[in-house]
Amino acid sequence: MDLGYRIHCATGLHKGDREYQQDQVSLLVHPHVNGCLLAVLADGMGGRTGGRKASDQIMMTARQLFEGYRPDREAPSALLHRLAMESHIVIRLTAISAEQEPHSTIAAFLMLPDGSCHWMHAGDSRIHHFHDGRLVRRTRDHSYVQQLVDRGQISVEEALRHPQANVLLGCLGTQDDPPIELHRIERLEPGDSILACSDGLWHYFTPEEMAVVATELSPREASEFLVSKARSRARGGGDNLSLVLMKLTPSPPARTDPPVPSIGTR
Numbered sequence: 001m002d003l004g005y006r007i008h009c010a011t012g013l014h015k016g017d018r019e020y021q022q023d024q025v026s027l028l029v030h031p032h033v034n035g036c037l038l039a040v041l042a043d044g045m046g047g048r049t050g051g052r053k054a055s056d057q058i059m060m061t062a063r064q065l066f067e068g069y070r071p072d073r074e075a076p077s078a079l080l081h082r083l084a085m086e087s088h089i090v091i092r093l094t095a096i097s098a099e100q101e102p103h104s105t106i107a108a109f110l111m112l113p114d115g116s117c118h119w120m121h122a123g124d125s126r127i128h129h130f131h132d133g134r135l136v137r138r139t140r141d142h143s144y145v146q147q148l149v150d151r152g153q154i155s156v157e158e159a160l161r162h163p164q165a166n167v168l169l170g171c172l173g174t175q176d177d178p179p180i181e182l183h184r185i186e187r188l189e190p191g192d193s194i195l196a197c198s199d200g201l202w203h204y205f206t207p208e209e210m211a212v213v214a215t216e217l218s219p220r221e222a223s224e225f226l227v228s229k230a231r232s233r234a235r236g237g238g239d240n241l242s243l244v245l246m247k248l249t250p251s252p253p254a255r256t257d258p259p260v261p262s263i264g265t266r
Contacts, residue, residue: 005190005248007111009037010219012227012245016200016238022051023198023242026059028066035113038066039244040083040106043125043198045171047100054102054173057094058087062108076110077182080120083108084172084180091173103173107139107196111246117185117194122178123171126202129185130193133215135207142170142179160203190250191215200241201226204233219245 015021022044030036042058044051062083069079084106095101105123112118119127124141140146144167145159159165170179188194193214202210205226213222222245230241 004251005188006251007035007037007246007248008219009039009244009246010223012201012223012241012243014227014231014241016231016234016240017236018238018240020052021240022055023200023240024052024055024059025242025244026062027244028063030069031067033071033113035111036069036071037111037246038062038069038108039110039194039196039246040108041125041196041198041242041244042107042172043105043123043200043240043242044102045104046102046173050095050100050102051104053094054091054104057090057102058083058104058106058172061087061090071112076112076116076118077120077184080108080110080118080182081180084120084122084178088172088178095173101173103168103171105168105171105198106178107198109194109196109246111188111194115187117188119183119185119194119196120180122180123168125196125198127183128193128195128197128207128210128214130195130211130214131189132191133211135211137183138207139181139183142181143168166199188248190248193245193247195243195245197226197243198239198241200239201230201243203239204230214245214247219247222247 011025025041028038040062042055044055105125107121107125109119121139124143126139128138129136145162148154
């Protein structure tokens with residue numbers, strides 16, 4: 001079935017100015033279902049080994065679940081919810097041998113052959129939906145400062161500079177179940193982009209800036225630009241950062257062969 005667009009994707013990962021990398025990102029293409037892909041991003045926390053173990057467990061769980069996923073047998077929301085909960089349980093189990101108690105955010109989106117897109121998140125890693133240079137929707141952080149913004153106690157700009165900006169109200173690996181939130185986009189269209197990124201990236205951009213970059217550049221160019229600009233704006237104090245960007249562009253018109261001239265006979 002021709003959906004009228006092509007899918008282009010890219011990922012980005014940088015340890016920033018930290019000693020070690022705790023962010024992880026995966027972009028998985030379904031082995032059996034054409035037009036089905038899963039993007040997963042995790043921002044691990046909990047010391048050098050703890051945070052990396054947590055994000056690695058999420059990537060491993062995503063690969064295992066997606067390999068056996070059948071869109072005609074399981075709802076996309078069910079797959080994404082399973083991904084979060086199974087990762088959460090495994091991370092809890094790894095806490096026994098971890099250097100510190102491992103935790104992680106998660107942000108994942110699932111593209112299906114029918115053109116629909118489904119996302120899930122827990123924590124403060126974000127997913128954005130852009131269309132033709134403007135923000136359509138983004139996830140809401142599970143964080144202390146987001147709660148203050150929602151109450152009208154501080155502005156979005158003040159939240160970025162708040163001393164407790166890194167305090168989460170929920171993520172994977174904690175004592176309580178994670179605050180999993182799901183969203184469905186009925187059908188993506190040419191001009192749409194989906195960007196998932198950790199706070200090490202989105203902290204340095206307005207949604208309007210990211211929308212323009214995602215629209216004007218190819219995913220690879222946008223990924224390189226966003227990472228480079230975030231590093232510049234961090235001024236030597238940047239966190240790990242990661243992103244995965246999917247962009248839909250119109251399909252080229254179907255090629256038609258020129259008519260074969262008729263050759264008469266004498």
